[in-house]
Amino acid sequence: MFFRLLQVVVHGEMIEYYDISGCYILRPWSMGIWEIMQVFFDAEIKKMKIKNCYFPLFVSSSVLEKEKDHIEGFAPEVAWVTKSGKSDLEIPIAIRPTSETVMYPYFSKWIRGHRDLPLKLNQWCNVVRWEFSNPTPFIRSREFLWQEGHTAFATKEEADEEVLQVLELYRRIYEEFLAIPVIKGKKSEMEKFAGGLYTTSVEAFIPNTGRGVQGATSHCLGQNFAKMFEINFENEKGEKGMVWQNSWAYSTRTIGVMVMVHGDDKGLVLPPKVASVQVVVVPVPYKDADTQGILDACTATVETLSEAGIRAESDLRDNYSPGWKYSQWEMKGVPLRIEIGPKDLANNQVRCVRRDNGSKSDIKRDNLVEQVKTLLDNIQQSLLDAAKQKRDASVQVVKTWDEFKDALAQKKMILAPWCDEEEVEKDVKERTRGEMGAAKSLCSPLEQPELPEGTICFASGKPAKKWTYWGRSY
Numbered sequence: 001m002f003f004r005l006l007q008v009v010v011h012g013e014m015i016e017y018y019d020i021s022g023c024y025i026l027r028p029w030s031m032g033i034w035e036i037m038q039v040f041f042d043a044e045i046k047k048m049k050i051k052n053c054y055f056p057l058f059v060s061s062s063v064l065e066k067e068k069d070h071i072e073g074f075a076p077e078v079a080w081v082t083k084s085g086k087s088d089l090e091i092p093i094a095i096r097p098t099s100e101t102v103m104y105p106y107f108s109k110w111i112r113g114h115r116d117l118p119l120k121l122n123q124w125c126n127v128v129r130w131e132f133s134n135p136t137p138f139i140r141s142r143e144f145l146w147q148e149g150h151t152a153f154a155t156k157e158e159a160d161e162e163v164l165q166v167l168e169l170y171r172r173i174y175e176e177f178l179a180i181p182v183i184k185g186k187k188s189e190m191e192k193f194a195g196g197l198y199t200t201s202v203e204a205f206i207p208n209t210g211r212g213v214q215g216a217t218s219h220c221l222g223q224n225f226a227k228m229f230e231i232n233f234e235n236e237k238g239e240k241g242m243v244w245q246n247s248w249a250y251s252t253r254t255i256g257v258m259v260m261v262h263g264d265d266k267g268l269v270l271p272p273k274v275a276s277v278q279v280v281v282v283p284v285p286y287k288d289a290d291t292q293g294i295l296d297a298c299t300a301t302v303e304t305l306s307e308a309g310i311r312a313e314s315d316l317r318d319n320y321s322p323g324w325k326y327s328q329w330e331m332k333g334v335p336l337r338i339e340i341g342p343k344d345l346a347n348n349q350v351r352c353v354r355r356d357n358g359s360k361s362d363i364k365r366d367n368l369v370e371q372v373k374t375l376l377d378n379i380q381q382s383l384l385d386a387a388k389q390k391r392d393a394s395v396q397v398v399k400t401w402d403e404f405k406d407a408l409a410q411k412k413m414i415l416a417p418w419c420d421e422e423e424v425e426k427d428v429k430e431r432t433r434g435e436m437g438a439a440k441s442l443c444s445p446l447e448q449p450e451l452p453e454g455t456i457c458f459a460s461g462k463p464a465k466k467w468t469y470w471g472r473s474y
């Protein structure tokens with residue numbers, strides 16, 4: 001599967017390998033997808049009165065290590081600059097793995113009274129985490145792009161509300177743009193961000209590998225960082241209080257999940273909403289047919305579609321055969337291919353071929369725009385439906401440890417009643433250790449199925465408190 005992901009992203013021209021392991025070049029084909037999601041998300045957070053900013057890439061060691069507990073588990077992944085030219089720096093400087101410690105000293109400076117709240121910032125940037133386990137394009141790279149939101153409120157209620165608002169935006173990115181079904185949920189104590197109060201996430205599932213993947217996270221940090229960085233404010237009554245904070249992010253990992261969920265034997269399959277080219281128009285000249293007429297029809301078709309806001313391009317290269325072009329655009333995942341040959345020209349029609357299911361239809365050039373729009377909408381919806389069907393077929397409800405073991409062996413995403421105890425999750429990890437990697441909790445869905453009185457935990461036999469998804473994960 002990974003083998004396929006690796007091949008597909010390179011041949012599909014999304015990624016080029018680089019001479020530093022775990023670092024990848026994002027070519028226009030993948031950067032275009034990132035930019036489309038960025039336009040959506042950026043507009044949505046601006047509606048929420050969140051403002052963009054940019055903090056430095058570098059962190060001093062004293063600030064980074066200010067919160068020992070939070071950094072402890074992550075320390076091995078922090079990359080350091082130790083030299084400039086040939087001389088050692090007096091004090092090494094870290095490269096941000098995330099920006100809590102970069103930003104919060106300034107939150108402390110900027111927040112004085114309740115009128116300074118809420119403070120709601122976001123930045124689009126790169127971060128570096130020097131991972132050692134097998135790097136994978138998009139899914140686990142040493143440098144990646146993300147947005148990180150960091151907000152501070154006077155009350156916990158406001159923070160709680162925002163956590164879920166942002167989580168809903170993440171759900172929309174996955175479902176409406178990437179056509180990937182996700183589950184909104186809360187992380188266990190073991191899997192949450194240790195520096196925070198609680199963590200919510202959207203979780204996707206890759207049926208082919210039987211692995212869950214955390215799609216994006218929205219944390220309520222509580223007052224932990226406020227304590228550490230002295231982010232205090234005075235309320236209307238002149239009383240001192242500490243702010244309540246959130247942080248949230250989604251990254252270029254989204255693209256990797258999309259590749260794995262929709263990709264097939266022919267390569268990438270891009271959902272129309274994120275494809276930088278939604279329609280590719282290929283001329284199919286034939287012997288002494290009117291070649292120029294066909295080329296002109298292609299150009300005119302692209303023009304008509306572009307004017308209607310559809311992202312269309314023609315492929316008029318004369319050094320490749322139509323068949324060669326078809327497979328190249330299939331490899332790149334363009335949602336819809338339009339072919340124009342002599343017969344189409346004569347009938348004032350074009351031939352449409354869907355990337356997702358290969359189905360063909362001839363449409364009249366008179367209502368080209370309307371029909372192409374309908375086709376693209378259908379493709380978008382079909383991709384989500386198909387992914388949802390596969391995902392749902394991979395979900396297994398279990399009640400006992402034996403059922404759990406069986407379902408895990410069958411690469412399922414497992415929904416089980418759980419006692420919600422950290423020791424029990426540790427035990428599950430321990431008992432499922434192996435070359436495939438241990439199972440862990442993915443999330444407890446916000447929408448909980450009914451839990452009948454007397455239901456017991458699948459792993460401990462104690463009374464169950466909630467339904468939780470379990471599985472192997474990326």
Ligand code: 87F
Binds near residue numbers: 074148149
């Ligand atoms: C790696 C090295 C150092 C993750 C790290 O999820 C620190 C960290 O704090 C680290 N890897 N984390 C947790 C990041 C938490 C949080 N940050 C803002 C998010 C969303 C965006």
